[in-house]
Amino acid sequence: xxxxxxxxxxxxxxxxxxxxxxxxxxxxxxxxxxxxxxxxxxxxxxxxxxxxxxxxxxxxxxxxxxxxxxxxxxxxxxxxxxxxxxxxxxxxxxxxxxxxxxxxxxxxxxxxxxxxxxxxxxxxxxxxxxxxxxxxxxxxxxxxxxxxxxxxxxxxxxxxxxxxxxxxxxxxxxxxxxxxxxxxxxxxxxxxxxxxxxxxxxxxxxxxxxxxxxxxxxxxxxxxxxxxxxxxxxxxxxxxxxxxxxxxxxxxxxxxxxxxxxxxxxxxxxxxxxxxxxxxxxxxxxxxxxxxxxxxxxxxxxxxxxx
Amino acid sequence: xxxxxxxxxxxxxxxxxxxxxxxxxxxxxxxxxxxxxxxxxxxxxxxxxxxxxxxxxxxxxxxxxxxxxxxxxxxxxxxxxxxxxxxxxxxxxxxxxxxxxxxxxxxxxxxxxxxxxxxxxxxxxxxxxxxxxxxxxxxxxxxxxxxxxxxxxxxxxxxxxxxxxxxxxxxxxxxxxxxxxxxxxxxxxxxxxxxxxxxxxxxxxxxxxxxxxxxxxxxxxxxxxxxxxxxxxxxxxxxxxxxxxxxxxxxxxxxxxxxxxxxxxxxxxxxxxxxxx
Numbered sequence: 001x002x003x004x005x006x007x008x009x010x011x012x013x014x015x016x017x018x019x020x021x022x023x024x025x026x027x028x029x030x031x032x033x034x035x036x037x038x039x040x041x042x043x044x045x046x047x048x049x050x051x052x053x054x055x056x057x058x059x060x061x062x063x064x065x066x067x068x069x070x071x072x073x074x075x076x077x078x079x080x081x082x083x084x085x086x087x088x089x090x091x092x093x094x095x096x097x098x099x100x101x102x103x104x105x106x107x108x109x110x111x112x113x114x115x116x117x118x119x120x121x122x123x124x125x126x127x128x129x130x131x132x133x134x135x136x137x138x139x140x141x142x143x144x145x146x147x148x149x150x151x152x153x154x155x156x157x158x159x160x161x162x163x164x165x166x167x168x169x170x171x172x173x174x175x176x177x178x179x180x181x182x183x184x185x186x187x188x189x190x191x192x193x194x195x196x197x198x199x200x201x202x203x204x205x206x207x208x209x210x211x212x213x214x215x216x217x218x219x220x221x222x223x224x225x226x227x228x229x230x231x232x233x234x235x236x237x238x239x240x241x242x243x244x245x246x247x248x249x250x251x252x253x254x255x256x257x258x259x260x261x262x263x264x265x266x267x268x269x270x271x272x273x274x275x276x277x278x279x280x281x282x283x284x285x286x287x288x289x290x291x292x293x294x295x296x297x298x299x300x301x302x303x304x305x306x307x
Numbered sequence: 308x309x310x311x312x313x314x315x316x317x318x319x320x321x322x323x324x325x326x327x328x329x330x331x332x333x334x335x336x337x338x339x340x341x342x343x344x345x346x347x348x349x350x351x352x353x354x355x356x357x358x359x360x361x362x363x364x365x366x367x368x369x370x371x372x373x374x375x376x377x378x379x380x381x382x383x384x385x386x387x388x389x390x391x392x393x394x395x396x397x398x399x400x401x402x403x404x405x406x407x408x409x410x411x412x413x414x415x416x417x418x419x420x421x422x423x424x425x426x427x428x429x430x431x432x433x434x435x436x437x438x439x440x441x442x443x444x445x446x447x448x449x450x451x452x453x454x455x456x457x458x459x460x461x462x463x464x465x466x467x468x469x470x471x472x473x474x475x476x477x478x479x480x481x482x483x484x485x486x487x488x489x490x491x492x493x494x495x496x497x498x499x500x501x502x503x504x505x506x507x508x509x510x511x512x513x514x515x516x517x518x519x520x521x522x523x524x525x526x527x528x529x530x531x532x533x534x535x536x537x538x539x540x541x542x543x544x545x546x547x548x549x550x551x552x553x554x555x556x557x558x559x560x561x562x563x564x565x566x567x568x569x570x571x572x573x574x575x576x577x578x579x580x581x582x583x584x
Contacts, residue, residue: 015425022429026437136573140566142517144524144537145558148544156548245432249524253544263433264525267440275437282430 008294012287019283027272076273086277096166097258101243104182112189120197138187143246147180147253164255177254181246185239197228226300237290244282320574327567334383343374379557385535390516396454401461406496409469423459431456439527453518461507472499509572513565536561
């Protein structure tokens with residue numbers, strides 16, 4: 001088991017390496033630089049700026065310098081926010097994004113899971129049909145449509161909740177953005193679990209459990225749910241990617257000072273190092289989640305445990 | 308497999324396809340019947356005029372006084388065009404990649420699929436955003452960027468199917484008759500992937516439309532005066548306090564189209580995966 005985990009961990013290294021390299025050279029290949037402003041700077045100042053940020057070095061030198069910094073845990077200086085390291089900037093924006101994303105992921109798993117179980121218990125029943133249609137709708141309505149509609153309804157129309165802003169720890173502020181972010185994923189998880197649970201409930205070992213006279217609750221939760229969770233678990237990686245993408249929009253609509261909004265701003269400002277840092281962080285997050293998924297697989301289904 | 312027969316056998320599929328056809332016709336033909344052009348400002352009307360059934364503007368106007376009905380339809384044209392072209396790009400790349408890897412097998416297969424695995428783990432949406440910001444926001448680039456993101460699934464599925472096809476007699480026959488690998492892939496493998504490709508095209512189309520409107524929502528997609536559903540939803544979201552209709556109409560069109568496409572994809576998959584076909 002430990003050997004397997006180590007092997008998987010090692011295989012993440014080339015992925016992250018490709019990520020850094022691709023992102024680095026993509027940014028540098030683009031026309032326009034971080035210091036192209038409204039007014040042209042005197043050549044001496046421009047040269048001094050370039051030297052300060054090592055932009056005058058050949059590209060491969062800059063690349064090696066960046067990798068060297070990474071190895072020491074340094075993401076480099078921000079080009080736009082003078083005197084700040086990228087690490088500091090990310091650390092400042094991370095809490096808001098992280099609590100939003102984690103909350104949405106939890107909500108998606110709990111609510112989506114509950115809907116999926118309810119639907120799978122009586123497939124093609126009235127409740128299944130209604131919830132199934134809603135789930136299909138949920139998959140089809142993107143975050144950036146849900147978010148403004150929720151604001152329109154609950155903030156502007158009914159006036160129950162604030163339309164935006166982010167005071168840490170305030171539930172009222174967190175409710176609408178979390179729901180807006182989670183909604184498509186709730187629908188997705190519900191559909192996934194419904195499908196796999198229906199299949200699991202038809203399996204021979206469930207018939208055996210029924211024949212033993214076990215209560216329905218035990219059958220569903222102890223016997224059928226475990227294998228049925230596998231597709232949901234393997235969806236965790238894509239779900240995280242979806243939530244990260246969605247958070248860019250949700251943070252914009254609700255005016256939340258998080259990483260997603262930062263990212264778009266930084267890209268528009270050509271703040272190379274900040275963009276690189278954020279892409280790297282997101283990439284690492286997704287790779288890490290996929291690693292957890294692999295480990296969970298073995299925990300849930302003994303047949304998938306590495307020999 | 309007879310397409311028309313599948314369509315007629317499944318009522319929900321038929322209903323969704325017909326509804327989608329209505330949306331398509333409306334989007335394609337509608338603007339010709341409107342007295343306004345897509346980017347025409349009605350100086351006689353109000354800014355953000357409310358919608359009216361009897362008045363000149365059925366969906367009202369946007370904050371610049373442009374007719375929202377015709378803008379919604381024009382936006383639809385662009386969203387659907389981007390969707391269609393990007394889907395074709397991603398299918399072409401994905402099928403070629405998957406079929407080649409699956410047919411050749413061995414080292415090449417391992418390397419090619421390892422590339423797909425690595426790319427899977429990357430936060431691709433962010434690369435698209437970076438691409439859109441850094442290079443000029445040309446329509447062509449939107450096609451390429453979105454297509455480049457979306458071919459991975461298709462490659463995996465095409466490879467899987469090719470592995471099975473490779474064992475079939477007609478492939479052996481083709482090899483015996485002296486065709487080289489590329490000819491076999493092109494003439495014998497790819498045509499046999501058609502059914503699968505149709506399903507994945509139907510699944511990819513809504514995803515791609517979603518990505519385009521996501522970019523446009525962030526202001527990184529199509530540029531004024533051109534518009535798309537995502538851009539219109541973005542405009543509408545800014546005006547929604549005073550003019551909620553400017554959000555609701557484009558959002559309704561976008562959501563309806565995505566929903567119909569998802570229903571069609573799902574029913575098609577059910578029809579083609581049904582045992583005993």
